[in-house]
Amino acid sequence: MKLAFARLNQEISGLEVELMGEVGLAYDDWTMRRPHLVDFTAREAGYRYLRASGNSIEGGTSEILLNIIAERVLGLPPEPRADKDAAWKDLPR
Numbered sequence: 001m002k003l004a005f006a007r008l009n010q011e012i013s014g015l016e017v018e019l020m021g022e023v024g025l026a027y028d029d030w031t032m033r034r035p036h037l038v039d040f041t042a043r044e045a046g047y048r049y050l051r052a053s054g055n056s057i058e059g060g061t062s063e064i065l066l067n068i069i070a071e072r073v074l075g076l077p078p079e080p081r082a083d084k085d086a087a088w089k090d091l092p093r
Contacts, residue, residue: 003065006055013052016045024049 017024027046043051056062070076083091 002055002060003062003069006052006062009055010052013045013049017049020045 024045026044027050067079071078
């Protein structure tokens with residue numbers, strides 16, 4: 001559901017900005033603060049478009065979710081990992 005929502009939200013917000021033209025690119029608030037109330041409907045289309053990108057990152061990236069679906073749901077083999085049996089402290093950095 002998260003993967004589908006992230007993609008759908010990006011498509012919808014992208015279409016909204018495209019249909020609105022240059023007005024859709026306006027962004028109403030550039031202050032770097034955490035809002036007390038999260039309200040997506042009262043914000044401008046530019047905000048919703050930028051915010052939609054965060055949906056694919058929050059709670060695990062979309063790429064990780066695709067790997068989980070491929071391995072656990074579809075039963076595909078996992079990607080090869082050379083570091084699977086090594087401790088984190090022993091990995092080269």
